[in-house]
Amino acid sequence: MSLKKKAFLPGSRSITLILIILVIFVCMSILKGELFYAATNISTIFSNLSYDLLLACGMTFVLILGGIDLSVGSVLAFVGIVVTMLLHDGTPIIPSIFIGLLVALLSGAVNGILISKIHIAPFVSTLATMSVLRGACYVLTSGFFIVGLPESYISIARGSMLGIPNKIVISLAIMGFLGIISTKHILFKQMYYVGDNPRTAYLSGIASSRTIILGYSVCSLLAGIAGILMTSSFGMGQASFGIGSEMRAIAAAVIGGASMSGGEGNFIGTALGVILVALVNNVFIMFNGSPNWSTAISGIMLLVAVALDLLRTREKTR
Amino acid sequence: MSLLELKNISKSFGDNVVLDRISLSLEQGEIHAIIGENGAGKSTLMKIIGGIYAQDGGQVLIDNREVQMRTPMDAYREGIGIVHQELSLAENMTVAQNVFVNHEPTNFLGFIDWKQLNHNTVQEFKKIGIAISPETIVKSLSVGMQQIVEIVKVLSQNVRILILDEPTSALSDKEIRNLFDLLSMLRDRGTLIIFISHKLREILEISDRVSVLRDGKFIGTLDKAAMEESKIIKMMVGREIDNLYPPKADVHKNKVILETKKLTRNRKFYDVDFKAYKGEVTGIFGLIGSGRTEFAYSLFGADRIDSGTLIYEGSEVTFSSPAKAIEAGIGYLSEDRKRLGLFIGMDVKDNIVAATLEKISAHLGLLNERNAAAISNEYIENLDIHPRGCNSEKTFNLSGGNQQKVLLSKWLAARPHLLIVDEPTRGVDIGAKANIHKILRDLANTGIAIVMISSDLPEILGLSDKVVVFHEGRITDTLANESLTEEMILEKAFNKGGVE
Numbered sequence: 001m002s003l004k005k006k007a008f009l010p011g012s013r014s015i016t017l018i019l020i021i022l023v024i025f026v027c028m029s030i031l032k033g034e035l036f037y038a039a040t041n042i043s044t045i046f047s048n049l050s051y052d053l054l055l056a057c058g059m060t061f062v063l064i065l066g067g068i069d070l071s072v073g074s075v076l077a078f079v080g081i082v083v084t085m086l087l088h089d090g091t092p093i094i095p096s097i098f099i100g101l102l103v104a105l106l107s108g109a110v111n112g113i114l115i116s117k118i119h120i121a122p123f124v125s126t127l128a129t130m131s132v133l134r135g136a137c138y139v140l141t142s143g144f145f146i147v148g149l150p151e152s153y154i155s156i157a158r159g160s161m162l163g164i165p166n167k168i169v170i171s172l173a174i175m176g177f178l179g180i181i182s183t184k185h186i187l188f189k190q191m192y193y194v195g196d197n198p199r200t201a202y203l204s205g206i207a208s209s210r211t212i213i214l215g216y217s218v219c220s221l222l223a224g225i226a227g228i229l230m231t232s233s234f235g236m237g238q239a240s241f242g243i244g245s246e247m248r249a250i251a252a253a254v255i256g257g258a259s260m261s262g263g264e265g266n267f268i269g270t271a272l273g274v275i276l277v278a279l280v281n282n283v284f285i286m287f288n289g290s291p292n293w294s295t296a297i298s299g300i301m302l303l304v305a306v307a308l309d310l311l312r313t314r315e316k317t318r
Numbered sequence: 319m320s321l322l323e324l325k326n327i328s329k330s331f332g333d334n335v336v337l338d339r340i341s342l343s344l345e346q347g348e349i350h351a352i353i354g355e356n357g358a359g360k361s362t363l364m365k366i367i368g369g370i371y372a373q374d375g376g377q378v379l380i381d382n383r384e385v386q387m388r389t390p391m392d393a394y395r396e397g398i399g400i401v402h403q404e405l406s407l408a409e410n411m412t413v414a415q416n417v418f419v420n421h422e423p424t425n426f427l428g429f430i431d432w433k434q435l436n437h438n439t440v441q442e443f444k445k446i447g448i449a450i451s452p453e454t455i456v457k458s459l460s461v462g463m464q465q466i467v468e469i470v471k472v473l474s475q476n477v478r479i480l481i482l483d484e485p486t487s488a489l490s491d492k493e494i495r496n497l498f499d500l501l502s503m504l505r506d507r508g509t510l511i512i513f514i515s516h517k518l519r520e521i522l523e524i525s526d527r528v529s530v531l532r533d534g535k536f537i538g539t540l541d542k543a544a545m546e547e548s549k550i551i552k553m554m555v556g557r558e559i560d561n562l563y564p565p566k567a568d569v570h571k572n573k574v575i576l577e578t579k580k581l582t583r584n585r586k587f588y589d590v591d592f593k594a595y596k597g598e599v600t601g602i603f604g605l606i607g608s609g610r611t612e613f614a615y616s617l618f619g620a621d622r623i624d625s626g627t628l629i630y631e632g633s634e635v636t637f638s639s640p641a642k643a644i645e646a647g648i649g650y651l652s653e654d655r656k657r658l659g660l661f662i663g664m665d666v667k668d669n670i671v672a673a674t675l676e677k678i679s680a681h682l683g684l685l686n687e688r689n690a691a692a693i694s695n696e697y698i699e700n701l702d703i704h705p706r707g708c709n710s711e712k713t714f715n716l717s718g719g720n721q722q723k724v725l726l727s728k729w730l731a732a733r734p735h736l737l738i739v740d741e742p743t744r745g746v747d748i749g750a751k752a753n754i755h756k757i758l759r760d761l762a763n764t765g766i767a768i769v770m771i772s773s774d775l776p777e778i779l780g781l782s783d784k785v786v787v788f789h790e791g792r793i794t795d796t797l798a799n800e801s802l803t804e805e806m807i808l809e810k811a812f813n814k815g816g817v818e
Contacts, residue, residue, distance in 0.1 A: 186675055186683040193672060196661040203620060203650065203658055204673045204728070205641035263663045 013257050017272040024279050032286055045282045050157075050167040051076070051242070052274045054226040055249035056256075057175045058219030060270045061182070063253050065215045066195040066262025067115060067122035071107065072223040072249055074133035076242035079104050079227035081137050084146040084237030093153050097228060104224025105217050107133065112213030130246070137239035146237035157232035167229045174225065178218075179267030191215050196263030244295050251302040252277045254309050261309075277301055319382055321346040321510050322367070322479055327376035329362055332717040336362045338534045339376065344479075349501060349511045351521040354531035354554060360514050361403065363531070364481050367512070368400035369393035380479075399477035401469050403484045407456050414439035414452035417471045442470050446500040466493065473504075480504065481512045486520060498524050518547055530554055563752075563780030564759040566799070567598050575736050575767045576617070576648075581626035586612035587791040589626070594736060599758060599768040601782030601799070603775070605811055609791035610771050611653060614738050618650040619643040631735070644673055649734035651725060653741035653771070659725045660713050667694040667709040669724050673732040697727035701757060719750030726754065730761070737761065738769045743777060755781055775804045787811050 028036040035041065055072045062069045083100035087093065107129060114125045157167040182188045190211045193201045201208045223242075231237045254260065255276055256269030280301060284293050320343040329337040337359045344350050352360050365371045367378060369387035377384050380396055387393045393400070407416050414435050415422075423434040439452035448466060456464060469485060482501075486494050501511050501524060515521055521528055522545055530537040530553040537553045573596040581590040587609035594600050604610040615621040617628065619637025627634055630646060637643040640650070652658035661669050671678055671690045678693065679685050694709050701723045705711065713724060722743070729737055742758065743751040758781065762768050772778050778785055785797045787810035795810045 184684050184687070186679045186685055189685055190675065192664060192668070193661055196663045197657075199658050200652075200661055201672075203618075203640050203652060205639075205644035206672070206675070207641060259663075263661070 014266075014268050014272060017256070017269065017276060021272065021276055021279060024276075024283060028283060028286065036286060041282070041286075045278050046168070048245075048248075049274060049278060050165070050171040051226040051230055052245065052248055052252065052278065053171040053175055053271060054222045054229075055245055056252040056270050056274050057178060057267060058222035059246075059249040060253045060256070060258050060265040060267060061178075061188075061191060061215045062122070062219045063250075063258040063260065064182075064191045064195045064262065064265040065212055066198065067212070067215070068126065068250065068260075069108075069111065069216060069219050070123065070126040070246050071111065071129040071133060072219065073242035073245040074130045074137070075104055075107050075220050075223040076227040076230065076245065077137045077239060078107075078133040079224040080231040080241055081140050081146065081237045081239065083228055084149060084231050085140065087149050087153055088146055093150065096153075100228055101221060101224050104220045104227070108217035108220025109213055111220070112216035115216065116209035116212035134239075134243075141237070141239045143239065147235065149231070149235055154232055154235050157229045167233055170225075170229065174222070175267060175271060182267065187211065187214055192263055194262075244298060247295070247298045247302055248274075248277050251298060251305050254305040255301070259309055259312075260306055273305075320344060320379075321381065323379040323382070324363075324367075325377045325379065327363065327366060327373045327378070329359075329366060329371060329374050334717045334719065336534050337366075337373075340531070340534075340536045341376075342529055342536060342539070344510055344512065346478075346510055347505055347508045348526040349505050349513055349524055351513045351515060351525035351528040352531060353515065353518075353521060353528055353550060358531040358554075359534040360531055361483055364400060364483055364512065364514060367393070367479075368398060368481060370400075394475055394477070397476075397478035398481065399472035399475050399479070400481040401465075401472050401483060401485055405464050405468055407464055407468060407471075409457040410455065412453045412455055413450060413459075413467055416456055416467055417442060417452075417474050419471070421475070438474075439470075442474050445473075446470065447496050466497075469497070473500075477509070479510045479512065481514075483514045485513075486515065486517065494520070518550060521545075521550075522547065564756050567762060567783050571595070571597060573597070575631060577629045578617070579627045579629070581613070581616065581628060582624050583612060583616050583621060584624045586616075586621075587788070590793055592786060592793065594767045594769050595783075596735075596767050597762055597765050598783040599762050599770055599781050601778040601785045602769060602771045602788060603773070603778045603785060603807055603811060604771075604788030605773070607790075608788040608811070610788045611740055612791075613788070614650060614740055614769070614771060617643070618648060618738065620650070644732060644734075647733075647735035649673070649729035649732055649737045651729050651737070651739040651742060653744060655718075655721055655725055655745070660721060660728075662714045663712065665710045665712055666698070666703070666716070666724055667691055669713050670694040670697055670727045670731055673728050677732075693731055694727075697730060701727055701730075702753065703727070719746040719753075722746050722750065722754065726757065730757075734766065736767045736769065738771070740771045741773065742770060743772075743774065751777075775807060778807065779804065 055076070058072060059069060079100045082103050083096050086096040086099060111125050111129055114120045115122050157165070159166045161169050190201070190206050193204070193206050194208045194211045198208055227241065230241055252273035253265060253270045254273070256266065256271070256273030258265030258270065277298065281294050281297050284297050285291050322344040324340055324342040326339045326341055327337055328335075328339055340359070340363060352363070354360050362371065366373045369390045369392045372388065378387070379385070385396055387396065390400070408419070417439050418435055423431045423438060425431045436452040440450075443450050446466070456467060459467065465485065469482070472480065485497065501513070505511055505526075513521070513525055526542055527539055528545055528550060529539045530550060532554060540549065574593050575596050576594040578590050578592045581592070582588050590613060592613075602610050602613075612621065616623050619640050619642050623636065628636065630648075635646065637646065643650075656662055661672060667690055671693055674693075675685070678689050691709055697703070698706065698708060703720050703723045704717075708716065713721060716724065722745075726742070739758065743754050746754065755777070758768055758770065770778075770781060779799065779802060782799050785799055785802060785807060787794050787797070787807060789811055797806070797810070
């Protein structure tokens with residue numbers, strides 16, 4: 001096997017994804033015409049993009065660590081509720097957001113500690129957190145929406161820069177920053193080591209617990225930011241925000257090249273994965289006419305992505 | 319007509335040719351020993367007969383009929399049972415459950431008939447003269463006893479061809495005697511027994527014929543009448559051993575870098591008084607379960623110490639984690655390259671700098687990629703790691719020998735004062751082996767203390783300045799490596815006539 005050929009491989013997945021996305025775009029434009037490429041439809045496709053980018057970005061870190069975080073959708077909702085309730089009660093914007101992000105960080109840290117120190121399986125720990133936080137949302141709101149938010153808060157997500165909505169700019173900026181730092185900074189680089197082989201990492205002097213706690217904290221923090229953007233964009237807090245979004249985040253990250261067995265993941269791939277998941281969802285809706293399919297489609301995409309990943313890694317260890 | 323015939327069996331792992339056109343005929347009712355040095359290909363050949371590996375080329379014939387075995391279950395169906403060197407028991411289950419795993423006696427409803435199961439188990443053990451409670455949990459047995467359970471498990475399948483891979487390495491004399499009686503009895507009943515061992519004396523005693531492998535090639539078969547110790551050794555080695563190992567340390571300055579006093583970890587090792595010297599290679603030899611690796615783990619901070627003291631570079635220390643030990647200048651190269659040594663899915667460069675990440679990162683913890691690549695290139699060059707320029711090659715793409723060099727580079731890059739290497743040449747071809755020996759000796763010559771754990775006796779003799787022998791968690795002797803022989807070390811390892 002030549003080295004030259006290998007060197008091209010990491011990028012080849014991204015190129016494949018771009019091609020697939022382009023082909024779907026072209027085919028749909030031909031098949032459905034204006035119905036597809038109308039501005040309203042395109043903006044529908046990308047409406048969830050900013051939140052999904054943040055969630056999938058966080059999920060990529062957790063997957064690199066060899067873990068999984070099912071609680072991101074609930075963290076998104078819970079932080080949204082906390083921030084909007086604070087604002088509703090007249091707390092200034094900066095402290096409200098600060099407290100919201102602190103709550104997100106705390107939730108991730110708790111998961112990280114449970115997983116790294118007590119060795120609870122990530123799936124179990126984050127499933128429990130997911131339930132606890134979602135439950136807390138219902139308890140706090142009794143099912144009501146939280147409205148009456150200050151205009152300046154709403155403009156965070158709704159404003160735009162050079163015609164691009166703020167929420168997309170913010171997501172891309174955060175993602176770009178983390179994407180660069182993930183291979184450059186020792187704390188993030190160590191996630192790859194811990195994910196590839198936790199025992200070896202420990203025997204190589206890498207602080208694996210600290211790394212795991214950091215990973216889940218970052219993932220949760222990004223979900224919190226998504227929660228703030230979502231409440232700002234919708235102008236309200238709602239207990240059912242983000243239901244099922246963990247599914248799309250995992251699917252997008254795995255499609256983008258993160259491995260369920262840890263040690264792998266890259267952020268350009270994840271971004272393309274997010275776009276592809278959104279696009280495929282839209283395609284099915286176009287042909288079915290019903291957005292109710294969305295959850296099922298995400299599930300199918302997750303299954304396909306994970307199955308392909310397992311086939312790929314099995315090849316690898318042979 | 320032979321019961322089992324191998325024709326031109328070949329097998330490679332990557333570029334490493336492990337078996338090169340091996341042909342061998344084995345008869346019904348014989349005990350046929352296969353002998354060869356570590357890495358000669360014995361275990362791989364047995365794994366092919368046992369349906370664990372598929373051969374790259376050649377045929378396996380049973381009763382003149384070619385058989386294709388893809389899984390161990392296929393091999394069982396052909397009447398082939400294999401007892402591995404490593405135990406493969408369900409530790410938390412009973413002896414009976416282990417022996418009859420997958421073919422438990424059942425009642426008419428299909429439920430397991432526990433009474434019958436336990437009764438059958440007792441019967442199976444009676445055949446080899448051992449009384450055991452079938453409901454004993456396997457975990458609570460000694461390693462030797464677990465080995466017996468493993469053998470009984472295979473025997474209970476009524477195999478026609480029984481393969482034993484180093485079955486006696488963890489057994490006491492009495493257990494070996496029982497095993498040999500049993501093997502003779504099975505042979506007389508017509509079973510073909512393939513017996514792999516390092517121990518010449520055992521082979522001369524028990525086997526009817528012996529076949530020798532060397533570097534993956536078949537060298538020859540001797541009949542009982544022609545079996546002579548010197549003849550077999552000549553066939554096994556086939557080259558001058560003396561030139562293989564680098565010269566020992568010229569001067570022993572006796573500068574102690576690490577010393578333990580009555581170091582104990584309960585149930586692993588006891589009262590260990592050990593010294594490692596700067597500029598020397600201290601060999602640690604012991605059989606499986608003798609506590610040598612566990613001892614290294616505790617020195618390295620990966621396992622706790624229950625009592626005793628550890629003195630390193632002149633002061634008493636306790637390392638709460640490997641990170642602390644690495645900081646103090648200790649490295650530990652694991653015996654288990656894939657599970658505990660390498661980040662197999664990451665590239666070579668990432669592996670080489672893994673234990674020195676903090677050192678090569680600049681302010682704010684930003685990694686200096688160029689520095690990392692430079693360090694990695696330096697070791698790829700110095701240790702002659704192939705393929706050249708494999709910085710960004712995934713480590714699983716490298717051959718075993720090169721992977722081992724990457725692992726060694728990881729610890730060299732951390733610039734240790736004391737390097738513990740555990741089976742540094744396991745699963746490595748002859749060329750890379752000599753290379754690694756030279757590297758270790760060169761390191762010692764620069765003043766680094768090397769502690770080498772190995773179960774490869776020629777390696778221990780060839781490289782160590784001193785040899786420390788472990789037996790059941792205790793040091794039985796510390797020997798200066800002058801006119802030492804394999805027999806002398808083995809005797810200490812078995813603690814013959816020693817005091818507990």
